Amino acid sequence: MNTRAYDIVIIGSGAGGGAVAQELSSLCREAGLRIAVLEKGPKLRDDEFTGGELEMSRAVYEDGGGFLTADGAMTLAFGSGYGGSTVVYTGTSLLPPPRVIEHWNVPGLAHEEIARRAQKFIQQNNVHLLEDPLINENNKLFVEGCRKLGWRAEQFPVNVKGCRGSSLCNLGCPNQAKQGTNRVQLPRAEQNGVEVVTRCEVLRIEGKSLLARVCEKPADGKGEPSSWPPGDYRIDAKATVLSAGAVHSPALLLRSGFECALPRLGHGFTSHPAFILVAEHPRPITNFVGHPKSFYLDQFAESDRFILETCMYFPFVTAKSLAGFGSEHSSFLRAFPRLQMILVLACDHVDEHNRVAIDSAGRPVVHYHFTPEAAQSLIRGAIASAKIFFAAGAARVHLPVAPSPTLTAADASRLDAIAADCRFVPGKTAVSAAHLQGGCAMGRSPQDSVTDSRGRVHGHPGLFVADASLFSNSAEINPYLTIMALADRVAETIREEWRALQ
């Protein structure tokens, strides 16, 4: 067994881990601290981001983007590699509305503070609204459809610099335009002396030690080899920050036997279950050029519990998202240059059935049950999307929850009647989720949570959580800025308490 010793170890390098690493990195210079980030996935070279759908999915996503819930009814998409999920998101940069943070009801955590801390990352990541000439027709048709219906589509601020409009954000930007932690926070942290070790999976936490395994680079794999030789390691750390995400952070604590002292560990998992809707226009539109996700509609988030976002996916993901098979299914794919897409996200709430557990080998298992409310949200969102598509001039719409999924313009006037016959059938309708939250939720005590409001794990001094697993309930919006703001707060706590932690 190899051994290493650090003052602070951060597990994971996504929005949470990257932010904590950057915020603590000055301690390397100021106080001579040794800080390491341990990342399970690889670090890819710039020229390895090719935009190839399957090739990149294998390289940058956990399980190639095909991580399934326990019953196989939902796919969870999350990144694995230097930068975590910030490599594969679209860079949409929003904060939750104040009512969401109020609903979380975490003592000492106010929306104002999250908004204030997020400002730093908004600046660093070059968050701004894309200029109109860079907005493609897939997005403009969404705005036009909403306008005709009297709904207000909002533009997403995005964190890109020099975006060329490849539309390949979800496969890792091939032009290095997206300002994820792999481009901003991690390089800064490394410059200040933080060591980032890739291909290093933490298996267990044992007191103040971590047991980890460094893997060899696969012969046909992308990315650089780890800076540590392959093998098993015992790593001593005075403070440990879990930033492995809402699936792996709870799973690591469960593997390490924390569930006895923390009965809420793994509970409170939410994910914004989503499906992709597709419509065909009579003419080709610009869709696979331009930023894929420039607008959203959230005016129904509170009343009907859904959010709509523009999106544009790749051939396989699109094919998977359409219900059915055979010639009708193929006919939509063959209309690709005429396709408009909308992503429907349900604002799910914490439910007792939905949690992260582990199997006999210690691997994470996510149990997710679609509540009737979440199913209804998806149906309402699908009907609203169909209205937008038709208002924007679509000739036909694929509605996977409808009895006959293909709707023509003649159906546009009777969508509310069609809604009554729509059914969401788990295992038949393709549902995926990329906003994974909860599992190590903040709260008051071990009876209701895993950490306190500053990410300290109850009863375990020196152990912190800084990622989306902290969320006490759904954020109801793309979560990365909220994660960074909370991570900033955790980093500040570690700085303030460093003497005591030693």
Place this chain on the structure above:
Amino acid sequence: MAAPLTSRDPVAPVLRAFVCTVVPEASDLDEERWSELRRLIALALRDRPAALRRRVRFAFYFVQWLPLFRYARPFTALDAGRRARFLSFLENNPLQTVRTGFFGLRTLALLGYYGQPQAAAEIGYAATARGWDALR
């Protein structure tokens, strides 16, 4: 499916009949494209847990032999219409396990077909790193 899926694998003819039902255009693929389709599926399954790979293999046997009870023939011996009706039966089955099993196989079929750059080009998908510059 622990090893790469070859044309001699007993599951290969079932996979071929299944893919052609899900994506009718697959009937026109040449042997090179079929080989690539099988390679992509095998690659997608390679790093998944052994139990999942066993379930996939079992699901293909299920698809092959279950039609015996309804049509007195295995899946590969059915005509296109009966194959489609049988897969619809799986897709709309009241048992979620059957539906998710079908969905998993359908996903693999779509991955093998649409995951190929040639298929993407055939449907008019042409995203590149050049983005807007490619249009100008």
